[in-house]
Amino acid sequence: MREKSTTLYLGPQHPGITGNMMVKLQLEGDTIVKATTHVGYLHRAFEKLIERRNWMQSTTILCRFCVPEPDPPEAAFALAVEQIEGREVPERGQYLRSLVLELARLQSFMLWYAGQSGSAGLYTVGQWSVGDRNYVLDLFEELTGGRIYHMYIWPGGVRRDIPEGFEDKVLRTMDYIEKRIDDYDRMMFDSAIFQKRAQGVGVITKEKAMEWGVVGAPLRGCGIGHDVRKDNPYDAYDKLDFEMGIFEGGDVWARARVRQFEIRQTISMIRQLIQNLPSGDYLNKMPNPMKWTIPAGSAYGKVESVRGEFGFHVVSDGSDKPRRAHARGPAYVHGVSLLEDVLVGENLADVSFIMNSLGVCPPEIER
Amino acid sequence: MYNDKNAQTIVDYIKNFTRKNSLFMLAYGTGCGAIELPATLTSRYDAERLGVRGAATPRQADLLLITGYLSTKTLKRVIRVYEQMQDPKYVIGFGSCTINGGMYWDSYNTIKLLDKYIPVDVYINGCMPRPESVIEGFKELQRLIAAGKADGATKYKENLDWYRNNQKKVLKNWPLVEYNW
Amino acid sequence: METSYTKEEILAQQLQAAFEHLITEVVRKDTVFAFAPKEQVSSILLYAKEKLGYISLSHLSCVDWLESGELELVYIIWSPETKVNLFVKTRIDRENPVMENTDMIWRQINTYQREIREMFGVEFPGFIGEKEFILEDWEDAPPMRRDFDTLEYVNDTFFEREGREDKQDVRERIANRSGEEIPDFAKKYSRE
Numbered sequence: 001m002r003e004k005s006t007t008l009y010l011g012p013q014h015p016g017i018t019g020n021m022m023v024k025l026q027l028e029g030d031t032i033v034k035a036t037t038h039v040g041y042l043h044r045a046f047e048k049l050i051e052r053r054n055w056m057q058s059t060t061i062l063c064r065f066c067v068p069e070p071d072p073p074e075a076a077f078a079l080a081v082e083q084i085e086g087r088e089v090p091e092r093g094q095y096l097r098s099l100v101l102e103l104a105r106l107q108s109f110m111l112w113y114a115g116q117s118g119s120a121g122l123y124t125v126g127q128w129s130v131g132d133r134n135y136v137l138d139l140f141e142e143l144t145g146g147r148i149y150h151m152y153i154w155p156g157g158v159r160r161d162i163p164e165g166f167e168d169k170v171l172r173t174m175d176y177i178e179k180r181i182d183d184y185d186r187m188m189f190d191s192a193i194f195q196k197r198a199q200g201v202g203v204i205t206k207e208k209a210m211e212w213g214v215v216g217a218p219l220r221g222c223g224i225g226h227d228v229r230k231d232n233p234y235d236a237y238d239k240l241d242f243e244m245g246i247f248e249g250g251d252v253w254a255r256a257r258v259r260q261f262e263i264r265q266t267i268s269m270i271r272q273l274i275q276n277l278p279s280g281d282y283l284n285k286m287p288n289p290m291k292w293t294i295p296a297g298s299a300y301g302k303v304e305s306v307r308g309e310f311g312f313h314v315v316s317d318g319s320d321k322p323r324r325a326h327a328r329g330p331a332y333v334h335g336v337s338l339l340e341d342v343l344v345g346e347n348l349a350d351v352s353f354i355m356n357s358l359g360v361c362p363p364e365i366e367r
Numbered sequence: 368m369y370n371d372k373n374a375q376t377i378v379d380y381i382k383n384f385t386r387k388n389s390l391f392m393l394a395y396g397t398g399c400g401a402i403e404l405p406a407t408l409t410s411r412y413d414a415e416r417l418g419v420r421g422a423a424t425p426r427q428a429d430l431l432l433i434t435g436y437l438s439t440k441t442l443k444r445v446i447r448v449y450e451q452m453q454d455p456k457y458v459i460g461f462g463s464c465t466i467n468g469g470m471y472w473d474s475y476n477t478i479k480l481l482d483k484y485i486p487v488d489v490y491i492n493g494c495m496p497r498p499e500s501v502i503e504g505f506k507e508l509q510r511l512i513a514a515g516k517a518d519g520a521t522k523y524k525e526n527l528d529w530y531r532n533n534q535k536k537v538l539k540n541w542p543l544v545e546y547n548w
Numbered sequence: 549m550e551t552s553y554t555k556e557e558i559l560a561q562q563l564q565a566a567f568e569h570l571i572t573e574v575v576r577k578d579t580v581f582a583f584a585p586k587e588q589v590s591s592i593l594l595y596a597k598e599k600l601g602y603i604s605l606s607h608l609s610c611v612d613w614l615e616s617g618e619l620e621l622v623y624i625i626w627s628p629e630t631k632v633n634l635f636v637k638t639r640i641d642r643e644n645p646v647m648e649n650t651d652m653i654w655r656q657i658n659t660y661q662r663e664i665r666e667m668f669g670v671e672f673p674g675f676i677g678e679k680e681f682i683l684e685d686w687e688d689a690p691p692m693r694r695d696f697d698t699l700e701y702v703n704d705t706f707f708e709r710e711g712r713e714d715k716q717d718v719r720e721r722i723a724n725r726s727g728e729e730i731p732d733f734a735k736k737y738s739r740e
Contacts (some may be wrong), residue, residue: 012444015394015423020441022540035494039681041441042398048691048698052473063472115403131410148402149497213605215657220616231631232578299579300607300624300633313609313624326609335655363399366682440684467709475691475698478682479706537687537705 005033007114008348012041016352019362023339027348035343037336043366051326055155056289058322063149064179065188065327066364067345068111071104073327074153076312079153079234079301084316089235090281093112093157098236100143100152101303102266107136108306108334109263116256117188117351120197125188132180132296135173142166157283167274174267183199186262198253202342202354205250212338216308216330217262217357221255223248228304233333252357293320307331307359329364336365373428379515386455387512388418393428393452393499398435400462403495412498417505425451430508433482433487436477442484443538449485451545455510458518459504460490469494474521483533486519555630556580559600566595581635589638590650593623602627608660610668614694617642619668623635639658645670667692 010016011021022042026034046065050058062077063070077099082089085358089097110133115125137147141160144150152159190192204214209222219226225246229237245261249256286292298315308330315324337359342354395542396404407414408421422428425448447546450459460481463469473517481487488511491504511517523530553561559580560572571583584592596602607624617669623636640647650671651658662677664670670691689696723729 012427012441013395013448015421020396021405040680040684041438041444043438043440043476043682044436044471045476045691045698051694052698064399064470067399083579111405127409128407129404134411135407137406146495147497174705210603211655213654226628231628246492255446296637297575298622302633304607309606311607311624313607313622315611324609324611328607332659336659337656353461468706469738473699473702475701475705480709483707533707539687 010351017116018360021362023351026326030348031201032343032346033347035340037339039336039362039365042363047325049340050322054290054320055294055322056123056290058325059154060151060323062218063151065336065367066329066361068361069104069108069147071101072303072310073312075101075316076301076303076310077325078153078155079303079313081294082316083299083301084297086312088133088155088157088286089284091278092280093282094235095273095277096158096162096282097153099270101108102137102270102273106263106266107133109259110261111163111187113184113300116355119356120194122188122191122194125184127185128180130208132177134286135176139170139173141180153281156286161282170270170274174270178267181263189223189260193254197353198256199251201252201346201350204342204347213333216359217258219335220244220246221258222250228302228309234303236273240269240272255357291320305330307361329365330363331359331365334358335360335362373526383513383515388420390419390430391413392419392420392430392432393425393429394421394423395439395460395463397433398486400495402432403498407501408524408542412502414444414502414505417502419505425467426453427451429456431456431458432461433458433465433481436469436471437481438476439478439537442478443542446485446534447481447543454520456487457508457517458485459508460487463492463494465488466492478537482529486517488517556632559632559634567592573644578626578631579633579635581637583637586640586647587637590648592636592651593653594626596625596634601629604628604711605654605657606633608657610666611668612694617671619645621647647672649674651675666690694709
């Protein structure tokens, strides 16, 4: 008896998808035969809005490009503008920028723990890690004034200096979180259910990775080691001591091991940044922000976020408004066309699992 | 004795008490504001002590939380989801984008006033509202239910033509069946 | 006398030697621009990918130059050995924009071409992709072009909340209500 073929809309309203997008599946029994992605539910026309605002007014909407981790878009825009104008950032400003980027990476990793284990059925890890993530958001609130959207990184430096007693608070929070991560790992990675579900699922081979242009943690989970912080270093990353996590296999298990390795590297980087913070200026102040003009030119600024390489192509024509600011998020390649390829042949129950592992984040696909 | 005036208010009181203390929230993250919801529902700012927990499908939920802006593509799906929910149902508008368009006031793809398309009971303002504001919004909804004033659903049924005209002005391919009652 | 060239200058010289009508420019560290006519672009990209090691595509972007009546396409590619970004720029006509399809070189360029076709109206004949990508039921002009006015579209289609038509200053209203005086340095905006 032949199995009947069904069409299923894993639609915008679903407890298992990572954001507001739709995947249209064609199934035979329990196996996926064809998958199509539909995006566009979160389109706000950011790039048209940036063309109507000044250079300084654009920094207020840049952080909304990527909702779980809002600092890489600001940093990429600032790098591109500094390249066009030739503006130098003082050393203390560079260290503070790297500190904020690493803290944003840490809280995004903790949100990933909740998503990945929640779609496998281990709900306790999510409750613990989201509860502890609040301590990192408290640090952000003391430094910048907001829990989620900071608007802290400006072209030329950072917005304000760190308050008194901040360094001790950061070190104490890092000590606490380091102990708790061992608990999450024991619950998630030593569990037989997670291991059996994750090994051999959602495989990307090395040739497919190079052909499709995969970046970030999925690329390092295939055995190829590229990281923007090591290849084109920016800010204070050439003075820090850290390693990339490279694991073989290309399946969900290897990508999870990559993130498990990198979260400990992030904690050690934050400690190094705090202990070696130089003194001096934190901002290379721009002239009157309402009348600031930038000479004509174009540049491409690249930053490493949790999911991969975030790039910003900025074009200026000499006036006080940007001509074109076009962003490219890492989920642009992973979430639209690669997902349609990886899902063929998998079970229906693994769709949400694979989406969490590839890091599909719809706000940065359609901006 | 059962037609006594005091007995009616006791029935209303018990009805509102049970409804306000077990609000099931639909799991739908329509915009940016959905990033503060995991923090509201876990251990520090526990919203589950008020009775709020997540529900998976529209037929099992009675609270729709519109977290942030709505593009016209999402508005089509939200109207369908809202009409699939069963009475009694409530809507909370979350963030300043539902109040007057927020920072996307000149964008061609987002709607500016949520109240013209579906009825809203409570607004929470902020960009992004803190978890304490979200809990204050839930408590305000509970106060409205206890006083018997949370009647967005009946307003929608009575003025359906007006809502439909506004919705059709923005959505071009109308997806739903026209009701004939 | 031997002069040693930087890696950006070596790249510029290699490209100049292989293609005639090419103008290259070493702009700053790790960035090289190449201005090419429309028909040469896919040969340059294939040469850079196969022979010079530029195997990774970072971005494909489009800029609207309304004053000169042209659209400019920018291909940004990157090499893992020399770590230099190469920008290949070309200009096409704005009234009838047609560009060659390059998705046999990199498969992921399909998504970028779909978006540029929807937002700017540029045709890439020969590639397979559905028409609607981000917008739904859109019947007007391509929205990212500079002659599409979004504020006018918003005022025609959407409603605005009443009570702010006169667009008064909030600080003055609050100060008038409580009877206090705004200091001098806060009175003048630098909005002009």
